[in-house]
Amino acid sequence: MNTPRTPWLLSSPALILYLVFMIAPIGSIFLISFFEYNFQGGMRATYTFKNYIEILTDGYFYEIYARTFGVAFLVTLACVLIGTGEAYVLSRMTNPWKGLFLMVVLGPLLISVVVRTLGWALLFGSTGLISQGLMAMGFTSAPVSLMYTNTGVIIALTHVMVPFMVIAVWAALQRINPSTEAAALSLGASQFTVIRRVIVPQITPGILSGAIMVFALSASAFATPSIIGGRRLKNVPSAAYDEFLNTMNWPLGAALAMLLLIAMLIVLIAANKLIERRYGAVFD
Amino acid sequence: MSYLVLDGLTKQYGSIMAVDDLHLEIKKGEFVSLLGPSGCGKTTTLQMIAGFVDPTKGSIVLDGKDLLRIPANKRGLGIVFQNYALFPHMTAAQNVAFGLEMLKVCKDELSSRVKETLSLVGLSHLADRFPARMSGGQQQRVALARALAIRPSILLLDEPLSNLDAKLREEMQLELRSIQRLVGTTTILVTHDQSEAMALSDRVVVMNQGRIEQIAEPYIAYEKPETEFVSGFLGKANSFIMGVRIEGGNVFGQIGEKKFPLRDTKLSAGKVIIRPEKISFCLQESAILSGKMKSRVFQGNHWLCQVETTLGGVTVIQQNDGKEIAPEGSEVHLNWKPEDMRSLNA
Numbered sequence: 001m002n003t004p005r006t007p008w009l010l011s012s013p014a015l016i017l018y019l020v021f022m023i024a025p026i027g028s029i030f031l032i033s034f035f036e037y038n039f040q041g042g043m044r045a046t047y048t049f050k051n052y053i054e055i056l057t058d059g060y061f062y063e064i065y066a067r068t069f070g071v072a073f074l075v076t077l078a079c080v081l082i083g084t085g086e087a088y089v090l091s092r093m094t095n096p097w098k099g100l101f102l103m104v105v106l107g108p109l110l111i112s113v114v115v116r117t118l119g120w121a122l123l124f125g126s127t128g129l130i131s132q133g134l135m136a137m138g139f140t141s142a143p144v145s146l147m148y149t150n151t152g153v154i155i156a157l158t159h160v161m162v163p164f165m166v167i168a169v170w171a172a173l174q175r176i177n178p179s180t181e182a183a184a185l186s187l188g189a190s191q192f193t194v195i196r197r198v199i200v201p202q203i204t205p206g207i208l209s210g211a212i213m214v215f216a217l218s219a220s221a222f223a224t225p226s227i228i229g230g231r232r233l234k235n236v237p238s239a240a241y242d243e244f245l246n247t248m249n250w251p252l253g254a255a256l257a258m259l260l261l262i263a264m265l266i267v268l269i270a271a272n273k274l275i276e277r278r279y280g281a282v283f284d
Numbered sequence: 285m286s287y288l289v290l291d292g293l294t295k296q297y298g299s300i301m302a303v304d305d306l307h308l309e310i311k312k313g314e315f316v317s318l319l320g321p322s323g324c325g326k327t328t329t330l331q332m333i334a335g336f337v338d339p340t341k342g343s344i345v346l347d348g349k350d351l352l353r354i355p356a357n358k359r360g361l362g363i364v365f366q367n368y369a370l371f372p373h374m375t376a377a378q379n380v381a382f383g384l385e386m387l388k389v390c391k392d393e394l395s396s397r398v399k400e401t402l403s404l405v406g407l408s409h410l411a412d413r414f415p416a417r418m419s420g421g422q423q424q425r426v427a428l429a430r431a432l433a434i435r436p437s438i439l440l441l442d443e444p445l446s447n448l449d450a451k452l453r454e455e456m457q458l459e460l461r462s463i464q465r466l467v468g469t470t471t472i473l474v475t476h477d478q479s480e481a482m483a484l485s486d487r488v489v490v491m492n493q494g495r496i497e498q499i500a501e502p503y504i505a506y507e508k509p510e511t512e513f514v515s516g517f518l519g520k521a522n523s524f525i526m527g528v529r530i531e532g533g534n535v536f537g538q539i540g541e542k543k544f545p546l547r548d549t550k551l552s553a554g555k556v557i558i559r560p561e562k563i564s565f566c567l568q569e570s571a572i573l574s575g576k577m578k579s580r581v582f583q584g585n586h587w588l589c590q591v592e593t594t595l596g597g598v599t600v601i602q603q604n605d606g607k608e609i610a611p612e613g614s615e616v617h618l619n620w621k622p623e624d625m626r627s628l629n630a
Contacts, residue, residue: 179369182336185356186363187383187434197382201373279373 026261033254043250051255061239061256068235068260071153071225072218078158079214083165084207088199090166091173106167108160117227120156121147124228148230156224161217165210172206173199205279212271216264236260287312287470288333288438293342295328295494302328304494306342310472315464317473317481320491321517326474329491330440333472335359346437362431362469366443368423370415376426377402377411383434401433404463421452428460432467439464439471445480457483478518482506490514512555512628521557522598523628528553537622540595542572544622555628561586561601562624565610571617573598577610591616 008015036046055061090101108116123129124146131144146152176199184198185191200207219236226238234242236256243253286309293306303325310316318326331337333344335356344351351359362383371379377398384394402408405425415423424444431439444460445453461484464471475481481488482502490497490505490513498510509515512523527538528546535546539556568574575593587609589600598618602609610616 177367177369177372179365179367180371182334182356183363183365183369183430184371184382185336186334186359186361187430188357188360188386189382190357193386198371202371204373 029254029257032250033258035251035254037249037251042248051251052259054252055255055259064234064236064239065259065263067150067233068219068237069263071150071157071235072215074154075157075161075218076211076215078154079161079165080207080211082158083162083210084169084200084203086162087166087169087173088195091170106163109163113160113223114227116160117156117224120152120159120224121227124152124156147228148232150229150233152228153225153233156228157218157221160224161214164213164217165207168210168213169203169206172203176202205275208271208275212268215267219260219264286310287314287347288472289343289345290329290333291343291345293329293332293344294340295325295332295337296340301494303332303339306494306496308489308496308499310470312470313468314487315461315471315473315485317475317485317488318491319475319478319481319488319517320497321476323493324491325494326476326491327442330442330472330474333438334361334363334440360434360437362434362436362439364424364427364431364439364441364444366446368415368427368447370423370426370430372415375412375414376407376418376429379415379426380429380433383430387434397433401429404432404466405429406459420448421456424448424456428463432463432469436469439469441471441473441475443475444473446475446477453480460484482518488518490517492517508626509557509628512557515557515626515628520560520599520601522560522563523555523557524595526551526553526556526625526627539572540593544572546622549623549625551622551625551627556625557628558620558625560588560599561603563598563600563618563620565600565602566617566619568617571619573618575616575618577612577614577616580609580612591618593618 032043033051034047034049036044036048036050038044086105090098090105093101121128125131126143126145126147128145130146134140134144135142146155180198180202181194184194189197221235222237222241225233225235226241229235229238237260240253240256240260243249243256247253288308288310290306290308293303293308294301295303306325306329308316318329320326328337332339333351335351335354339352346359371382374382380398380401381394384397389397398411399408402411405428407422407425407429410418410422410426415426418426424447427444441460445456448456457480464484473481473484482505485502487499488502488505489499492513498505498514500508500510505514506518509518509521515521515523524539528551529536529538529543536543537546537551537556538544573591573593573595575591575598578590578592578597580590581588582604584604586604587602589602589609591598591600600618
């Protein structure tokens with residue numbers, strides 16, 4: 001029974017699932033990205049770099065990629081700041097508050113992305129609550145709209161991404177030996193120093209893995225950027241969507257998606273290498 | 285003069301008295317153990333001294349200063365935690381240096397004190413290693429070095445050896461004692477291990493249910509326990525009810541059927557205890573108690589015997605001096621010197 005083939009046999013159901021539903025679609029997208037497209041004749045199965053060259057030489061696509069990664073980076077930054085603090089405060093709460101607030105934090109994940117985003121759209125509009133509130137408090141005289149702005153996209157994305165950050169940091173906080181805090185105090189550290197020199201370094205791997213997750217999810221988010229950002233502030237996923245379903249230029253859409261995937265892989269692998277090099281010796 | 289004075293120290297959690305009106309005076313340089321079963325209040329006492337728990341009542345005075353008015357991070361005490369609580373993201377040397385950095389010790393002095401302290405605990409060669417790559421004993425030493433590096437006014441040890449295996453624990457006991465002698469820091473050890481407390485300390489404070497049962501030197505506490513709890517917690521003890529009668533001007537004690545002269549012993553009628561190692565096997569004529577050998581367990585340097593008598597089970601420890609021991613099931617006779625017994629204050 002315990003032959004070298006046993007592990008393969010045991011993991012084959014998962015492997016087959018992975019192959020059929022993940023590798024195969026991505027593989028076909030990869031193939032299609034090399035196909036040729038013309039408006040009259042549609043798609044032709046050839047082998048050309050035309051689509052990639054078009055993307056890499058057109059400033060229009062540069063802007064879309066820059067917007068996608070810029071927004072993803074700012075969302076990640078906001079999530080690191082908010083999520084880390086939130087997780088730390090949560091971990092110091094006592095029951096029943098701890099459970100209650102954990103539910104509140106994870107709440108955004110329980111609501112459909114479209115409902116949640118349309119909710120933000122109601123708040124963001126020029127007649128929305130935010131605009132009316134700012135006018136009532138006298139910060140502005142004219143209505144303010146966050147619809148179709150990068151700021152709006154960042155706020156709405158941060159709202160849904162923070163839970164992922166909180167979960168990652170929360171897990172790291174649970175692994176901390178609470179006595180290390182007491183030890184640092186007894187050695188003369190102030191509460192702030194304890195957080196800065198003892199807590200944060202210990203949860204840094206958690207923060208980094210949360211950041212990777214948030215970055216990847218934000219860069220590939222579709223619904224929120226396309227509803228709040230609209231057609232003018234497209235990101236890569238919504239541009240690819242448009243190429244596929246509006247222009248019917250599948251090869252160009254596939255090339256857009258492949259370039260996003262490659263860029264994401266580079267970011268993920270680089271971040272992982274960094275964590276391993278920095279913390280390999282610390283956490284076995 | 286006393287260096288650390290705990291006076292009327294009390295900690296109440298709801299209706300539970302974790303520590304109940306504790307009085308304790310510790311001299312400078314002394315090594316004192318708080319000994320007791322779990323839940324006896326020893327750890328709570330330590331945490332009140334450390335400043336992690338606020339007492340309900342009472343005072344803690346260190347060298348004339350009221351400690352309760354000083355926050356935990358300004359008390360300057362060295363603490364070694366049960367699970368070491370090393371900073372996992374720092375090397376051994378960085379762990380030791382942490383407290384010195386908090387004291388804003390200048391760079392040259394810092395590195396020389398880190399080196400000095402690490403060599404004191406015999407870890408100079410592991411200065412740059414992370415805790416995850418060290419054995420339990422080595423982590424224990426780093427924790428000790430980290431606490432000692434700040435030259436604390438008091439060293440608090442919270443069950444520091446309980447996570448080590450038996451052999452390593454004995455080694456660390458000897459080493460802990462010699463390091464403490466060398467640096468002369470006043471030390472308070474919290475432990476539930478009576479042999480550890482006796483091996484290490486100048487005085488043992490035996491605690492039970494938040495109260496002090498006895499404060500004494502280890503030898504005295506073992507030989508002259510004041511309460512039944514102490515006698516049972518420090519080693520093994522057999523207890524009997526002894527009657528006293530006077531016949532012809534001589535005082536006799538009586539256990540079961542047997543009478544024996546008490547002479548100058550300070551024994552009084554009531555509960556008495558006798559340590560198992562003070563009992564010996566003898567011939568029938570001189571026996572105080574007789575019974576049947578129920579079990580005998582060989583433990584290398586001694587035999588641990590259970591004898592079933594008319595007054596209940598009696599534990600006897602017999603040194604392994606090469607002589608044959610009565611087999612299980614055979615009739616045996618026990619005898620001991622009346623002066624080896626202790627009366628307990630009921």
